[in-house]
Amino acid sequence: MSDIALSRPVPVTTEPTFARMALIGLAVVFVALFLFAPLVTVFAEALAEGWCGVIAALTLPDARAAIGMTLTIAAIAVPLNAVFGIAAAWAIAKFDFRGKAFLITLIDLPFSVSPVVAGLMLVLLFGANSTLGAWLIANDMRIVFAFPGILLATLFVTFPFVARELIPVMIEQGKAEEEAALTLGASGWRTFLTVTLPNIRWALLYGVLLCNARAMGEFGAVAVISGKIRGQTATMPTMVEMFYNEYLSVAAFSLAAVLAMLALLTLLLKSLLEWRHADLLAATRRH
Amino acid sequence: MYRTIQFGGHALAQGIFLRSRGNGRTEIDVGHKRLSGRPVTVSGPRTGGRFHRALSKALESGHLRAGLVVAVAALGLTSAGTGPAGAQESVEILNVSYDPTREFYREYNELFNAWWIAQGNLPVTIQQSHGGAGAQARAVIDGLEATVVTLALSADIDQIAERTGRIPADWQARLPHNSSPYTSTIVFLVREGNPKGIEDWDDLVTGEVQVVTPNPKTSGGARWNFLAAWAFAERSGLDPTEFVTALYRNVPVLDSGARGSTTTFTQRGVGDVLLAWENEAFLALAELGEDKFDIVVPSVSVLAEPPVTLVDGNITSDAQGAAASAYLEHLYSPEAQALALKHYYRAWDTSKAAPGDVARFPDLDLVTIADFGGWPKVQPEYFGDGGVFDQIYRE
Numbered sequence: 001m002s003d004i005a006l007s008r009p010v011p012v013t014t015e016p017t018f019a020r021m022a023l024i025g026l027a028v029v030f031v032a033l034f035l036f037a038p039l040v041t042v043f044a045e046a047l048a049e050g051w052c053g054v055i056a057a058l059t060l061p062d063a064r065a066a067i068g069m070t071l072t073i074a075a076i077a078v079p080l081n082a083v084f085g086i087a088a089a090w091a092i093a094k095f096d097f098r099g100k101a102f103l104i105t106l107i108d109l110p111f112s113v114s115p116v117v118a119g120l121m122l123v124l125l126f127g128a129n130s131t132l133g134a135w136l137i138a139n140d141m142r143i144v145f146a147f148p149g150i151l152l153a154t155l156f157v158t159f160p161f162v163a164r165e166l167i168p169v170m171i172e173q174g175k176a177e178e179e180a181a182l183t184l185g186a187s188g189w190r191t192f193l194t195v196t197l198p199n200i201r202w203a204l205l206y207g208v209l210l211c212n213a214r215a216m217g218e219f220g221a222v223a224v225i226s227g228k229i230r231g232q233t234a235t236m237p238t239m240v241e242m243f244y245n246e247y248l249s250v251a252a253f254s255l256a257a258v259l260a261m262l263a264l265l266t267l268l269l270k271s272l273l274e275w276r277h278a279d280l281l282a283a284t285r286r287h
Numbered sequence: 288m289y290r291t292i293q294f295g296g297h298a299l300a301q302g303i304f305l306r307s308r309g310n311g312r313t314e315i316d317v318g319h320k321r322l323s324g325r326p327v328t329v330s331g332p333r334t335g336g337r338f339h340r341a342l343s344k345a346l347e348s349g350h351l352r353a354g355l356v357v358a359v360a361a362l363g364l365t366s367a368g369t370g371p372a373g374a375q376e377s378v379e380i381l382n383v384s385y386d387p388t389r390e391f392y393r394e395y396n397e398l399f400n401a402w403w404i405a406q407g408n409l410p411v412t413i414q415q416s417h418g419g420a421g422a423q424a425r426a427v428i429d430g431l432e433a434t435v436v437t438l439a440l441s442a443d444i445d446q447i448a449e450r451t452g453r454i455p456a457d458w459q460a461r462l463p464h465n466s467s468p469y470t471s472t473i474v475f476l477v478r479e480g481n482p483k484g485i486e487d488w489d490d491l492v493t494g495e496v497q498v499v500t501p502n503p504k505t506s507g508g509a510r511w512n513f514l515a516a517w518a519f520a521e522r523s524g525l526d527p528t529e530f531v532t533a534l535y536r537n538v539p540v541l542d543s544g545a546r547g548s549t550t551t552f553t554q555r556g557v558g559d560v561l562l563a564w565e566n567e568a569f570l571a572l573a574e575l576g577e578d579k580f581d582i583v584v585p586s587v588s589v590l591a592e593p594p595v596t597l598v599d600g601n602i603t604s605d606a607q608g609a610a611a612s613a614y615l616e617h618l619y620s621p622e623a624q625a626l627a628l629k630h631y632y633r634a635w636d637t638s639k640a641a642p643g644d645v646a647r648f649p650d651l652d653l654v655t656i657a658d659f660g661g662w663p664k665v666q667p668e669y670f671g672d673g674g675v676f677d678q679i680y681r682e
Contacts, residue, residue, distance in 0.1 A: 128430030247574040
């Protein structure tokens with residue numbers, strides 16, 4: 001019989017019970033107040049006139065056009081950025097060249113530049129008052145205040161998501177497996193498809209989901225470059241603002257609710273992936 | 288009461304109604320003289336043709352009249368070639384407008400299309416874009432392909448004309464009333480019961496009042512607000528610069544457009560008084576409940592003339608030009624004027640309007656832009672780079 005067996009184990013890395021409760025409580029209150037309550041408000045406001053109101057609002061031609069616009073933009077921007085992101089991450093992780101640090105900084109640029117500035121840059125570059133813009137307009141190619149401008153703005157702001165997810169994973173994995181494949185006689189393309197791609201697939205998917213969420217939700221850059229033409233260049237976020245400004249709050253919040261649903265769906269997919277493939281993710285993700 | 292008439296076979300005029308004559312003619316007073324002619328009722332299928340014939344004849348004979356009487360000659364340029372009957376292809380119009388006209392143009396576009404189809408034309412697809420007038424003008428300068436612009440003040444259209452050359456410099460003489468089919472003024476919107484007891488402009492410069500108004504750099508309405516305050520100070524024998532500086536010291540947030548300011552005040556609950564377009568204030572009452580806000584009419588305000596014009600350089604076909612010209616001219620028809628009155632604008636021709644829509648406007652001592660020397664002088668002096676607004680806002 002020893003003293004050690006009698007004494008209760010005292011965990012040295014944890015706080016007293018009341019401190020733990022207080023901290024957990026604080027976190028729960030914060031989450032409820034700043035994340036959950038606004039989300040509930042959006043849905044409650046949308047349903048202020050019942051489901052009929054929501055359906056009527058979402059079948060308005062302007063709302064339908066905005067939903068179509070946002071989905072089209074995301075459907076084009078996300079695959080393009082996935083390809084660009086893989087290419088950039090591949091170059092940075094697997095090769096050494098001068099100016100690599102500069103390239104990494106450049107990829108981060110859209111994160112640090114305000115979206116409004118991004119939109120303005122495109123307006124200044126392709127607008128009617130620049131040489132390039134004047135030439136484009138003279139040749140009947142419209143960039144600003146039209147679909148291509150909105151796509152460019154979305155591509156710009158969502159560019160870093162895929163590359164940023166892939167770079168650390170690819171650097172960590174190193175070049176050994178690819179080098180082995182190449183010495184065994186595989187072509188470059190086959191090496192990429194059978195070795196690199198399977199290794200990065202979870203990080204890639206994660207990046208694509210984040211990229212998609214941002215592509216559908218972008219407001220600032222799109223608002224500057226869209227020209228705010230109802231039913232033509234309005235995306236879902238800009239249309240929400242227009243409806244709200246026109247005292248059509250049911251329409252505004254219905255559209256906002258659809259946007260929130262799309263975002264929740266993205267999050268759900270992400271969580272599902274993490275839950276189903278936790279071990280694989282742990283093996284390939286940086287954390 | 289204003290009426291639009293066709294006189295001398297080749298010109299349109301709008302003026303104060305004097306009397307109807309036995310032969311179906313109407314006599315009006317246009318300020319410097321009396322004119323008589325046939326009243327324009329633009330609802331019948333034949334009158335549209337006459338309307339346009341009048342335009343093309345005005346063009347041929349070169350009759351242009353100053354003041355309130357303006358032959359719609361220049362607009363006839365684009366419509367003379369085809370006329371509405373010739374417009375057999377479907378066309379699109381992009382109307383780039385300022386903030387508070389959203390509701391008016393939504394209804395007007397339907398009214399216009401119904402009339403246009405009744406004239407034997409194919410329906411016109413009308414796209415709308417709204418925002419702060421200055422910002423909208425900027426977008427047109429940057430290449431937004433507006434067919435017509437309907438902005439808050441002529442200085443913004445002057446900017447487009449000057450910087451792009453897509454609008455002739457004398458655009459404002461192309462339609463009656465300085466190309467302003469409707470006018471408005473600036474009033475105060477305060478919270479129910481007027482808890483701060485705001486009655487006039489001098490109540491806005493005390494320390495305890497928060498004033499909401501948009502940014503004069505991007506909003507047309509904000510420039511009218513600024514000038515109205517300036518006019519009050521001048522009339523009361525105060526130093527206008529000091530007065531306006533004190534007023535802007537009480538402004539917590541400058542939105543980019545009038546509608547943004549209205550939502551800041553009404554829905555976000557910021558401020559004690561909103562300097563608002565009269566139509567914007569009435570609309571807020573109608574949409575959000577009369578029990579939440581009160582309108583206070585100051586002793587001095589401005590006659591705000593939001594003008595409309597065709598962006599000639601952006602017209603891609605004769606059919607589009609004809610439709611766009613008709614779109615603007617039809618704004619002067621009794622039906623459209625009644626619609627403007629319904630949407631709380633002070634329109635000219637009250638013949639088709641509901642009496643209640645006309646009676647609700649209080650009489651006001653209105654200062655016009657001409658009292659300040661006109662927009663070409665006011666815009667650079669007060670709102671240009673380093674102008675009066677920049678100086679007072681830096682303090």
